[in-house]
Amino acid sequence: MAIITLTTDFGTKDHSVGAVKGRILSEMPAVTIVDISHNISPFNILEAAYILKNAYHQFPAGTIHIIGVDSEPSPENKSLIVALNGHYFIGGDNGIISLIAENNSPDNIAEFNVPNLVRNSFPVLNNFCVVACHLARGGKLEVVGKPITKLKDVKDFEPRITNNGNSISGNIIYIDAYGNVVTNISKTLFEAYRNGREFEIIARREKLKKIYNSYNEFIDFDLSTNQRKGDGDFIALFNTTGMIELAIYKSNLQGAGSAATLIGLKYQDLITINFL
């Protein structure tokens, strides 16, 4: 059964998500619809890209991903179909798909070429669903899209190598449900410059000298030492998106607090790693 995913800033209260699902099921009863997220901050293309980039590759090849963020077509925001890494992405040419692709070249980039395109403020409902169902039925991309050569190029913050290769300066690119902060410094980049050296990660007034591979790796489970660290400690780890993340161990936004609230880290804040 074909799979269509939805990533939007529609929220889950309004009629929008329900209407879209109804339209898809009317077009094509035998389809699996999966919500990636409907809580993207309004018009936030960086957030939409971050979330979908870290979810889409878990789906089977051939999955169709509808992106309902900043999707209203305009001369500067054409509606696109992009084939990338075996998946289809349908959304505006606003940079989201470009950010998801990163350095990978799409296999195919096409702008919508559909008769009877509806021009109103709900293109996801009126146009994206039609194109998604065409692809979900195994229809050819060429029937609904006209090839174009490139995506609008948008860049997120990128880490800088400074101090003659002795420092990496990065930024916080996402704050997750636990208030943990994700940086744009990847494990790959970190290891490429580390060369076995000691290091310190500087986040506001805090310094961290170790990066764990999981939250619990931080804990000394040998109770005999009686020096057990635990809830509330501030740690760095390589998270499962491949990036360096700063976290409060078992953070709780409603209780003890999180990396965001306790350390005062905000979106886009500077994080520096100095190799010693």
Added chain:
Amino acid sequence: MAIITLTTDFGTKDHSVGAVKGRILSEMPAVTIVDISHNISPFNILEAAYILKNAYHQFPAGTIHIIGVDSEPSPENKSLIVALNGHYFIGGDNGIISLIAENNSPDNIAEFNVPNLVRNSFPVLNNFCVVACHLARGGKLEVVGKPITKLKDVKDFEPRITNNGNSISGNIIYIDAYGNVVTNISKTLFEAYRNGREFEIIARREKLKKIYNSYNEFIDFDLSTNQRKGDGDFIALFNTTGMIELAIYKSNLQGAGSAATLIGLKYQDLITINFL
């Protein structure tokens, strides 16, 4: 595969929605369950009606819509099955289905007539699911319902024509995820009284003299003019529910603000259109 939708004020944290889906799947494994919304404000029948009215007709004919808002049966709130426009609605006789029907006469109105009705505080789980699955299996409405003649009549705010047909006074009936405000003045009503005249829309201290058909229609994409309007401007448009909506272009509740926060517009506030 039969489709059952859910529109409730249960929220998405509690066990309620999960329990209802489990019950439906126990009764009938091969059914598609779709969430319209579980974030209706508690007991808010106007909001429930607005959201479901704008979503249900996108679903295929025969879809069964369970309404879990103010659904506990009482002498004044009978549990109903209503056939309307090819869809089934199951909910209390509290005005929601009446508001959805508007001026359309239902094809069939029946109150529950099921042996072993459970009398407790969770009728959606115990009774609505059973009736919904009966219909989803193709069972006849007559087997589970006893015909009654009319729905409880509830009216939402309605726009008034004033000033000898030179003004329309309406109200804000919904504030959406972006903080845009939806009025109860439809494009149809507006055009019926406009007769080609200029007009002004008055919303608190703001005046608008144009209504767009999409958000981007407002933007002058001819960059040579160097007078580009954009993010943060206050505009009116005919939205895709057929109503006049007042919006901040690319509003962001977490950033610049929205029509609700910037202009100070609240639910039920008066919106006046004067034809000039």
Added chain:
Amino acid sequence: MAIITLTTDFGTKDHSVGAVKGRILSEMPAVTIVDISHNISPFNILEAAYILKNAYHQFPAGTIHIIGVDSEPSPENKSLIVALNGHYFIGGDNGIISLIAENNSPDNIAEFNVPNLVRNSFPVLNNFCVVACHLARGGKLEVVGKPITKLKDVKDFEPRITNNGNSISGNIIYIDAYGNVVTNISKTLFEAYRNGREFEIIARREKLKKIYNSYNEFIDFDLSTNQRKGDGDFIALFNTTGMIELAIYKSNLQGAGSAATLIGLKYQDLITINFL
């Protein structure tokens, strides 16, 4: 079609839930995935147990329930597969499954015994999904689990019988979407000690002398009396989870207020019942 449910503290904004669903559908396209809740408070095992306990038994026997709360494996938190009442539970040995089981003995308790277990911070994605899909395909538990003898024993607050059987002291164990508060005093316990006596329920400064079986049972629908009680009154009822609940009739967190906000009742607060 096999059913896999998800109960997590991942929230619905991040990529986590989408990634998990993608992984499951990649392993096994013909499966029904149902969200129980993704809004468990972070690391709150009592809340997770309360919500899943009240939802799981509505699903058909054989359903597989993935629990993504405090799930990272450690020497103190083994990843488990538990067969209980005809259902499978997959989660950490952190007390959640123990709390769900209460006094029921699981049919089978096994710790993960899978080659290539991934050790990182997202075991639900990397390990739980694999085990769940094995079971969903009808695979034997013994192939992926090694039997162990018991679950970690965790107890929630339990009601105490005091005053020579003339009082029951309980606690608030959950506050629901309406702000109604659920106590840990069951109808069964209450009736076992009541012996037909009058009683008073004491919740901070409020006293209640009656327990209803539904919200509307409280209302006198005989309008002729002109003494109609209604919205805003404070009542006690036996709710559909079998517990005594204290509620504001038609409470509205955004309007009149709820039992939690109006009466000032908080999680864990003492509730006393005195038999008179």
